Amino acid sequence: MKVKLSVSRAREQEVRAALAAHGIQVDEDADLVLSERDRSADCLMVRDRETRELVRLPAEEIVSVESFGHTVEVYARDGVYRSGERLYRLEALLGPERFLRVSNSAIVARDKIRRISPALSMKFTLTMADGRRVDVTRSYYYIFRERLGI
Amino acid sequence: MDLISLLLPILLAAAGVLLAGAGYFLLYRWNVNRALAAPDRRRLRLPAPCRVLAALAAALVLASLALVIAQLSGPARLTDAGGIERDVRQSQNVGSDWTVEIGLDGRAAAVLAYDPRKEEHVFSVYVNDGGTRPDYVFRYGGKSTSIQRGIRAFELEGATALISMNALGIAAVESHGGARYEVAPNRPFAIVIPGGGYDLYDSAGDLIDPARSGWYERTQVR
Known part of the structure; x- marks a missing residue:
């Protein structure tokens, strides 16, 4: 049996040992996930878009996460990565304190927003730390305002 | 009915509405980005620019209608x-x-x-x-x-x-x-x-x- 771990670093070794004692292997590509309650992930396991190399990406380096069809791309300061997780799972993993859902296909890091450009209609365009622009759609307009207190 | 005396105030009011709308939009953008810079400070919550512009446009339409009705119902001017x-x-x-x-x-x-x-x-x-x-x-x-x-x-x-x-x-x-x-x-x-x-x-x-x-x-x- 294989499981994927989503626990804090402090408890990772303990959990790995416990699972190994019961013959359960830890695998990043496993279908089953063992996650710690009420915990935001410190990092994500992603694959480099170019080299396909598996990378442990710290959450504080993530600028935004966007989905394009079945593909989920993670934009960090130093490159672009791909995740096998669905967007709603990543939103839960990364935690609402640091990351905001701004559309059906995008999550942004709150502290990586550099500028907010409102439109005449109920939309915003966010300029992120890496220079990319992400739109806050009408559906998320009020949620976004509520979260930022504007 | 003098067309100029009817259209001129409406056009001036429309220009005023556009200016007010533009000014409000700039204020709204400034307020939003201030919230980004200082998230812990209390912030003035401003309505979305589209709603303010819609309200101003509605007021302009009502005022224009009132002006037209006043001109039409008033006594005709003797001009010639x-x-x-x-x-x-x-x-x-x-x-x-x-x-x-x-x-x-x-x-x-x-x-x-x-x-x-x-x-x-x-x-x-x-x-x-x-x-x-x-x-x-x-x-x-x-x-x-x-x-x-x-x-x-x-x-x-x-x-x-x-x-x-x-x-x-x-x-x-x-x-x-x-x-x-x-x-x-x-x-x-x-x-x-x-x-x-x-x-x-x-x-x-x-x-x-x-x-x-x-x-x-x-x-x-x-």
């Missing part, structure tokens, strides 16, 4: 001889076979309506209240023995309205400023001349003293 004649015929029950003489300048209008046999008449004096845009307002009217048998002068600032059935046979009026007005000696007339005095002449060029007829009346128009 045609309008004045219509007003005289309607308000003084002038017969369709009566002749209407109108003398008009920028300050006043003198009107004399008389029957084909010149036995009956009605007169009217209008003063322009509109400044640069004509808007003649009725001031005097009715029948006058002075007009029937002599001449009547209505004196206002800078102009004099002369109305007469021309029983005196006046052929010309010359203002002391030098302007000369020819009239048919056997025909009633209503003219407006510059103020400052005038002389009357018959067809032979002789001076006529209207006071000698005993029917010379001067009225100061306020």
Whole structure:
């Protein structure tokens, strides 16, 4: 049996040992996930878009996460990565304190927003730390305002 | 209805709405980015620019409608001889076979309506209240023995309205400023001349003293 771990670093070794004692292997590509309650992930396991190399990406380096069809791309300061997780799972993993859902296909890091450009209609365009622009759609307009207190 | 007086305030108001909308948009953007820079500070919550613009546009439409209704329901402005004649015929029950003489300048209008046999008449004096845009307002009217048998002068600032059935046979009026007005000696007339005095002449060029007829009346128009 294989499981994927989503626990804090402090408890990772303990959990790995416990699972190994019961013959359960830890695998990043496993279908089953063992996650710690009420915990935001410190990092994500992603694959480099170019080299396909598996990378442990710290959450504080993530600028935004966007989905394009079945593909989920993670934009960090130093490159672009791909995740096998669905967007709603990543939103839960990364935690609402640091990351905001701004559309059906995008999550942004709150502290990586550099500028907010409102439109005449109920939309915003966010300029992120890496220079990319992400739109806050009408559906998320009020949620976004509520979260930022504007 | 003056189209310019109707459209100009609406256009100015629309320009004001656009400026206000643009100003509010800039304020909203500034407020939003301040929240980004200092998330822990209390922030003024401003409504979305589209809602503010919609409210301003609705107010502009309502105000424009109110202005149009006020213009349409108000009394028609008298701006030219045609309008004045219509007003005289309607308000003084002038017969369709009566002749209407109108003398008009920028300050006043003198009107004399008389029957084909010149036995009956009605007169009217209008003063322009509109400044640069004509808007003649009725001031005097009715029948006058002075007009029937002599001449009547209505004196206002800078102009004099002369109305007469021309029983005196006046052929010309010359203002002391030098302007000369020819009239048919056997025909009633209503003219407006510059103020400052005038002389009357018959067809032979002789001076006529209207006071000698005993029917010379001067009225100061306020």
